[in-house]
Amino acid sequence: MGIPTTPMVTRAFKELAVLNVAKRGMPELRITFTPHPVASKTPDQLRAYVEGNDPVSGKPMMKEIVQALTEPLSEEERKTGLVHVSVGPERYGPDTLKNLQQFYHDNGMTDFLPITIPTEEEVAEMLKGTSHPPDEVVGTMAGGAYPPWSYTVKQVAINAVMAGCKPEYFPVILAIASSGTPSLMSSTNSFAYAAVINGPIRDKLNMNYGIGALGPFAQSNAAMGRAWTLVSRNLANGGIPGDTYMGSQGNNLNYNNLIMAENEAASPWVPLHVQKGFKAEENVVSLFRGLGIVPGQGARGTSTDTPKYEEQFSDLFSVFTGFFGGLVVADPLIAANLKGRGYDTKDKLIDWLYKNTTQTVKDYKSRDFAYGFDYPRALKGLEPYKTWYAMPDDAVIPRWPHRDDINVIVLGGQTNAFFQGGSLSYTVSVSIDKWT
Amino acid sequence: MNRRTLLSLLGSSPALLAGLPVEAQPGKTTPAKPSTSQPLVEGLNPKGTPPPIQLIPMAPRLDRLDGKTVWLVDTGFEGGGMLLEQVRLWFNRNMPTVNVVFRRKAGPYMEDDPALWKEIKEKGDAAIMAVGH
Numbered sequence: 001m002g003i004p005t006t007p008m009v010t011r012a013f014k015e016l017a018v019l020n021v022a023k024r025g026m027p028e029l030r031i032t033f034t035p036h037p038v039a040s041k042t043p044d045q046l047r048a049y050v051e052g053n054d055p056v057s058g059k060p061m062m063k064e065i066v067q068a069l070t071e072p073l074s075e076e077e078r079k080t081g082l083v084h085v086s087v088g089p090e091r092y093g094p095d096t097l098k099n100l101q102q103f104y105h106d107n108g109m110t111d112f113l114p115i116t117i118p119t120e121e122e123v124a125e126m127l128k129g130t131s132h133p134p135d136e137v138v139g140t141m142a143g144g145a146y147p148p149w150s151y152t153v154k155q156v157a158i159n160a161v162m163a164g165c166k167p168e169y170f171p172v173i174l175a176i177a178s179s180g181t182p183s184l185m186s187s188t189n190s191f192a193y194a195a196v197i198n199g200p201i202r203d204k205l206n207m208n209y210g211i212g213a214l215g216p217f218a219q220s221n222a223a224m225g226r227a228w229t230l231v232s233r234n235l236a237n238g239g240i241p242g243d244t245y246m247g248s249q250g251n252n253l254n255y256n257n258l259i260m261a262e263n264e265a266a267s268p269w270v271p272l273h274v275q276k277g278f279k280a281e282e283n284v285v286s287l288f289r290g291l292g293i294v295p296g297q298g299a300r301g302t303s304t305d306t307p308k309y310e311e312q313f314s315d316l317f318s319v320f321t322g323f324f325g326g327l328v329v330a331d332p333l334i335a336a337n338l339k340g341r342g343y344d345t346k347d348k349l350i351d352w353l354y355k356n357t358t359q360t361v362k363d364y365k366s367r368d369f370a371y372g373f374d375y376p377r378a379l380k381g382l383e384p385y386k387t388w389y390a391m392p393d394d395a396v397i398p399r400w401p402h403r404d405d406i407n408v409i410v411l412g413g414q415t416n417a418f419f420q421g422g423s424l425s426y427t428v429s430v431s432i433d434k435w436t
Numbered sequence: 437m438n439r440r441t442l443l444s445l446l447g448s449s450p451a452l453l454a455g456l457p458v459e460a461q462p463g464k465t466t467p468a469k470p471s472t473s474q475p476l477v478e479g480l481n482p483k484g485t486p487p488p489i490q491l492i493p494m495a496p497r498l499d500r501l502d503g504k505t506v507w508l509v510d511t512g513f514e515g516g517g518m519l520l521e522q523v524r525l526w527f528n529r530n531m532p533t534v535n536v537v538f539r540r541k542a543g544p545y546m547e548d549d550p551a552l553w554k555e556i557k558e559k560g561d562a563a564i565m566a567v568g569h
Binding site: 008082377 | 474475476477478479480481482483484485486487488489490491492493494495496497498499500501506512513514515516518519521522523525526530531540541542543544545546547553556557560561562563564565566567
């Protein structure tokens with residue numbers, strides 16, 4: 001900014017703050033730490049914080065702040081120049097497979113499940129899965145709130161090997177990596193990520209979109225999802241608790257994410273990638289980000305002879321905050337039923353869900369994400385937030401700000417008319433064919 | 437983590453900043469030596485390429501705050517604004533000659549607000565930013 005500036009950070013974020021300022025080029029930045037948390041505290045409690053000591057340095061907090069703005073700079077604080085960061089040698093060993101396995105675990109390069117050791121031979125085999133040269137830069141990805149790292153086709157291949165991928169899976173991993181989307185998010189929320197695969201490649205890779213589609217029943221589903229996490233961990237330096245990962249509770253879905261191949265043949269509707277502007281014969285991966293997915297079995301009206309699935313979806317979404325989009329994952333039996341009742345397109349179902357899944361303004365404003373994200377947007381004049389914040393507390397508004405916050409996919413083995421609902425926002429669709 | 441120790445690594449061994457503890461821990465840069473007759477292999481490093489770090493000198497400090505204008509900037513995390521209100525009151529009680537201006541940064545907390553930075557630089561002498569949480 002060009003004038004003396006000092007940040008106040010709660011002590012739970014000490015390492016994150018110290019590393020962040022260092023990685024952004026101001027390693028000596030004078031930070032004052034406060035007790036944690038500052039949210040949900042009374043004015044008297046916060047006054048005690050301010051009049052007390054920095055819990056990290058032990059010095060009086062306000063005296064420290066005044067000194068941060070007035071004490072002359074040291075030589076280190078005036079330093080300029082470029083610092084190159086090493087990530088270690090190109091290869092490890094030679095050693096036994098067992099020792100190397102443990103070495104990769106001990107140095108934070110795995111998800112702590114057994115990996116395939118990425119030997120030069122294994123990686124060369126993986127590289128046969130694409131026509132792209134090994135040294136081509138695939139993209140960049142940021143792990144946490146830091147400047148992004150870059151990576152090549154070969155670096156992605158190393159991680160694909162570690163995850164147990166076959167070479168024919170590799171274009172999918174490259175497509176995901178090219179999006180720059182990590183599956184490990186630094187937020188204190190414990191985010192989950194999903195990838196929906198569409199196109200003929202689903203069958204070429206023997207993906208499971210039938211019975212148990214979301215379970216551990218196909219190598220391609222399992223290994224490709226795991227590769228996304230290793231890519232995020234190693235190529236973007238994500239997933240380091242206290243540094244690039246701050247999810248308070250973590251998310252079990254981070255092990256291999258939600259890999260969903262749409263059951264296109266059994267669906268009465270157009271597949272997701274066609275909705276996003278691709279041709280049916282194209283192979284595409286579409287990414288989602290949010291908090292997770294829950295089954296909707298036992299919902300209202302399930303056992304009647306005229307189940308209204310759209311109402312059941314809406315019921316399920318009412319337990320989510322609306323911060324993320326809504327994703328319906330319907331078994332083909334449900335999709336067929338809905339089509340028979342007049343929902344001959346996904347769009348008609350989405351329209352109904354948008355209009356009928358609602359909340360009061362009072363409930364909406366009381367949510368933490370509304371304060372942190374939507375209220376500032378309202379102040380900027382962005383819609384619908386500006387209108388929503390001007391409405392009375394008892395007014396009823398949609399659960400989501402935009403109709404296209406809702407998506408629908410169809411998968412499952414038709415053993416029963418079940419569905420799942422996700423608190424997941426669509427982010428991007430990427431061509432897989434580009435990476436073959 | 438000792439901050440001084442960490443920051444001293446910047447010039448000599450910045451691997452810790454890259455999230456790779458092996459470089460920062462002598463003796464752990466390679467796996468343990470094999471003790472069996474099992475086949476030996478080499479494994480490739482799966483890490484991506486971090487960008488270099490451009491060191492940015494800090495702005496010159498003020499000689500004192502008396503008579504100066506200090507901006508308090510709320511980044512939008514919950515509680516940050518209330519914490520800064522107590523900071524404002526502290527200045528009123530203890531350093532009343534300091535002119536304190538409060539402002540919530542525009543947009544969600546992760547969005548930049550260059551217009552505000554420009555305004556602070558034009559109208560202010562120093563700034564305190566509170567992230568809350």
